[in-house]
Amino acid sequence: MAIAEWRQQLKLGEVSARELTDQHLERIAAVDPKLHAYLDVTADRARADADRIDAARTKGDDLPPLAGAPLAIKDNLCTKGIRTSCSSRMLENFVPPYESTVTERLWQAGAVLLGKTNLDEFAMGSSTETSAFGATSNPWDLSRVPGGSSGGSAAAVAAGECIAALGSDTGGSIRQPASFCGVVGLKPTYGRVSRWGLVAFASSLDQVGPFTTSVADAAEILQVIAGHDPRDSTCLNAPVPDYCASLDTPLDGLRVGLIRECFDQEGLDPQVKASVLAAANQLESLGAELVEVSCPRFNDGIATYYVIAPSEASANLARYDGVKYGYRAEGAESLATMTAGSRAEGFGSEVQRRILIGTYALSAGYVDAYYKKAQQVRTLIRRDFDSGFKSVDVMLTPTSPTTAFEAGTHADDPLAMYLADLLTIPANLAGLPAISLPCGFDDAGLPIGVQLITNVLEESRLLQVANQYELAANVMASKPSGSLIP
Amino acid sequence: MSKITADDVRKVAQLARLSLPDDQIETFTGQLEKILTYVAHLEQVDTENVPPTTRAVEVVNVTREDEVTATPVREDLLDLAPQREGDFFRVPKILAD
Numbered sequence: 001m002a003i004a005e006w007r008q009q010l011k012l013g014e015v016s017a018r019e020l021t022d023q024h025l026e027r028i029a030a031v032d033p034k035l036h037a038y039l040d041v042t043a044d045r046a047r048a049d050a051d052r053i054d055a056a057r058t059k060g061d062d063l064p065p066l067a068g069a070p071l072a073i074k075d076n077l078c079t080k081g082i083r084t085s086c087s088s089r090m091l092e093n094f095v096p097p098y099e100s101t102v103t104e105r106l107w108q109a110g111a112v113l114l115g116k117t118n119l120d121e122f123a124m125g126s127s128t129e130t131s132a133f134g135a136t137s138n139p140w141d142l143s144r145v146p147g148g149s150s151g152g153s154a155a156a157v158a159a160g161e162c163i164a165a166l167g168s169d170t171g172g173s174i175r176q177p178a179s180f181c182g183v184v185g186l187k188p189t190y191g192r193v194s195r196w197g198l199v200a201f202a203s204s205l206d207q208v209g210p211f212t213t214s215v216a217d218a219a220e221i222l223q224v225i226a227g228h229d230p231r232d233s234t235c236l237n238a239p240v241p242d243y244c245a246s247l248d249t250p251l252d253g254l255r256v257g258l259i260r261e262c263f264d265q266e267g268l269d270p271q272v273k274a275s276v277l278a279a280a281n282q283l284e285s286l287g288a289e290l291v292e293v294s295c296p297r298f299n300d301g302i303a304t305y306y307v308i309a310p311s312e313a314s315a316n317l318a319r320y321d322g323v324k325y326g327y328r329a330e331g332a333e334s335l336a337t338m339t340a341g342s343r344a345e346g347f348g349s350e351v352q353r354r355i356l357i358g359t360y361a362l363s364a365g366y367v368d369a370y371y372k373k374a375q376q377v378r379t380l381i382r383r384d385f386d387s388g389f390k391s392v393d394v395m396l397t398p399t400s401p402t403t404a405f406e407a408g409t410h411a412d413d414p415l416a417m418y419l420a421d422l423l424t425i426p427a428n429l430a431g432l433p434a435i436s437l438p439c440g441f442d443d444a445g446l447p448i449g450v451q452l453i454t455n456v457l458e459e460s461r462l463l464q465v466a467n468q469y470e471l472a473a474n475v476m477a478s479k480p481s482g483s484l485i486p
Numbered sequence: 487m488s489k490i491t492a493d494d495v496r497k498v499a500q501l502a503r504l505s506l507p508d509d510q511i512e513t514f515t516g517q518l519e520k521i522l523t524y525v526a527h528l529e530q531v532d533t534e535n536v537p538p539t540t541r542a543v544e545v546v547n548v549t550r551e552d553e554v555t556a557t558p559v560r561e562d563l564l565d566l567a568p569q570r571e572g573d574f575f576r577v578p579k580i581l582a583d
Contacts, residue, residue, distance in 0.1 A: 097562035190543045204541055233548040234541065303525040314502060321503070323575050328568035335580045340505035352504055356495065356514055357521060359502040373528050375538030380531065382539060415520050431542025456543055 002213070003069055003163065003220045010057065010068050017050040017057075017068030020163075021112055024070045028114065028161045031484045036136050037146075037156040039075050040083055041115035046070065049112040066224060067110030072156045072165040075116040076123055077103055077208070078197040082113075086199050087131035088121045090320050090327045090346035100197020101232065102166060102208050102225045109224045114162050117152030121348045122317070123173055123201045125149050126420045127410070130350040135407060138180060140446055140482035144404040147177030150211070154181040157211045160486035164221055165211040170202050171305050172399075172424025174209050175436035179399035179449025182438045182479070184466070185211050186218045189457050190431035191236040193222075194229035202312035203234075205305075205428045215437060215467040219243035222459060238457055246460045247467040251286045254465065257293035257392030262423055265299075268401045275440035275448040276398045282473050283396070283465070291392050295384035300377050301425040306418055307361050307374035308429075313351075314358030320346065353414060382430045389455045394465050397423050399436040399449035423451060433459045435466050438475045445480035490519045 001009075009015045025043050032038050053068040073079060076086045078096035085091045099107075107113070120130040128136040128151025136151045138144040139159040146155040150167030154177035157165050167174040169187035178185025186209045193208045200206065210221035223244065228237040258280055263273060284290050322328035322342030329341030347355070361370035388395060401422060410417035427434040432453050439450040450469075454462040479485070495515045499506050506514070569576040 094566070097559040097566070190541075191545065230548075230550075234545050236543065236545070297531070300528060300531060303528050306521060307525050307528070318503075322568060323577055324563075325566035326568075332578050335577050336503075337505065338578050340500075340503045343503055344505045347504075349510075352506070353514060353517060355502045355504065356498050356518060360490075360494070360498045360518065360522070363498065363501060369529075370525070372538055373531075373533060374525075375540065376533035376536040377528055377531050378539040378542075379536050380533070382542065414517055415524055418521070429539075429542060 001163065003066065003217045006069060006163065007067070010063065013057070017053040017112065018047065020068055021046050021050040021070050021114070024114055024162055031159050032161060034137065034142060035139055035155055035159055035484055036134055037117055037152040037159065037161055038072065038115045039085060039087065039118050039133055039152070042082060042113050046112050046114050053110055053112070064108065064110035065220065066106065068112060069110070069163050070112045070114045071106060072114050072117045072153055072162040073103055074119055074150050074153050074165070074167045076119060076168060076199040077166060078199070079103055079113065079116065082116065084116065084199070085133070086122050087119045087133055088347065088351070089132045092132070092327065094325060098197065101194035101229045103197070105225050117150070117156055117165060119152055120149035121351050122199065123149040123168055123170060124313070124350050124354055126172070126176060126417050127407070128152060129407065129411070130348055132348055138404045139484040140182065140404065141444070142483050143406055144446070145180065145407050147180035147400070147404060149173040151177045153211045154178055154183055154185065157181070157183045157213060159484045164217055166208060167211055168198055168206055168208050169428065170205045170309060171428050172421045174211065175399050175424050175434060175449070175451060176421065178211055178436040179447065180404040182447030183211050183213055184215055184218050184435065184437045185209065186222060186435045187427065187433065188222060188226065188459055189236070189433045191234050192433070192457065192459065193225050194232040194235045196229055196231040200316040202309040203316060204312060205309060215463055215470050216244065216247055218435070219247060219463045236457070241460050243460055243463055246464045249464050251283065251288045251465060251468050254288040254394065255291050255392040256280065256283050256288045257291050257388055257395040259298060259395055259397050260292050260294050261296070261298040262397040265401055265422070267419070268398065269403065269442070271442040272398050272400070272402060272448050276396070276450045279439040279450040279469060279473065280396055283469055286468055286472055293388040293392055293395065295381070295388060295426070297377060297380045297384050298426050299422070301381060301429055302418060302422055304374045304377045304381065304429060305421070305425045306357065307370050308378065310354040310358035311361050311371050312358070314355045314362065317351070317355055350414070378429050381426055385430045385432060393454070393461060395453040397451045397453070399423060399451040403442045403444070403446035403448055427453050431456060433457070433462050435462055437466050437470060439473065440475060441480055445482065490515060490522060
């Protein structure tokens, strides 16, 4: 159900907030044992929050925009008094004494917390298989991965276990799972949304955004979470437009750039390519003009990212030392062995691998060859987008080169897993807003996602184009059946 | 860029405060070699006179008045410690014998 539709039903008293919450809790009880999208379900709190909304409605109070909307939150966003584990042994028992800015804004807007969702440990991964607490399955086909790192949030939305969810996106961790699970995933401009209370992975790339079943819902959630936050010095102090206002504006005269380098990929699945090109043609039939653009350094994104992100991660994760909070190894005789033991036992192998890469890239003698070089290539990638946006309004690519892959596919080959992020990483490196939305299905009945990218702070245009496409294509009207798809 | 050896990984693990057993050092050595070889293709990109990007979207340094404010979560923060003693975090001894 769309958020706007729910708001109307609540207003008219057709369905109570408690009923909607209970329906979702029942759905979670029915499907989550197979799916494992949630790490913790906060049923008591959800019912109490919903009851408060119903009481306010009965009293005749004005209801906030997300009143009674049951949401799921990726478990790397701090929720006061509710365990926030990052799917890591390191934070298995960590109960934050404070609330993240984004979740605080959601609760102020009346949203109801259903629970915390699974992720790749510390958001490092593309399949949700590196979670210390077990993998999440893809609701379309349980033998496949939901994507990652925000796989729990994507799967929960796709399986009808919540009305919408929050995730975080450092190199594609919202858009790629959205693509694999057949839902809408939006990564806003770097700094559009506060990172305060988001457990840091790579601070120059991390951004929070929504998973929803429609573009209009993504606009609704962004409206609530976007905006300046004095507690995050990288959060932009720019006005927040009305994101729903331009959703219905026609696309006449809009210039859509197809990034040539994306469509020339060796590993691009022909069915994905055909479906995404059909989406481009649909935009053309809506009045847009298709233009081929070139971003010559686009394919250097992965190498650039796998220097910068692990480097920043190695610095950010230095704080987990077994002293102030988090896991501590037993029986160590000195502070140094306690710290090294705690980090060896508390972090899983993907996190350790990235800490090692980052530490290596930042160590004496290598910092110029790796880190500085990657930052310079990052500049070139930004410039490619800058020049592209001189001739087009929005760029279009596939979100992922393939549909959801089988669980265990890349278990022994971390580099192969990294390559799956090829098409999503450049938007993070350039700080640009990007969205993934369903554009079709492959022969196996798995969803395919198209990615749209606009210039800095042009979320309104991004949402407008995505919404116009969604309404015209109506992809979900002819969806195949999926294991746990409602 | 030269080949990564197990000793390199051991050294980096020590810098990163990770106490890893030898079999894991071996596994990571092979994987890091492969990953770092892949990223090394950045060497071929001409970046002469290209400034590095530290933030994708330009931000300005934010300053504020240095005012004393109450931090009501002091007890909560101390309670998160694996071992607490009064108002202190308790740790094993810091200096070696």
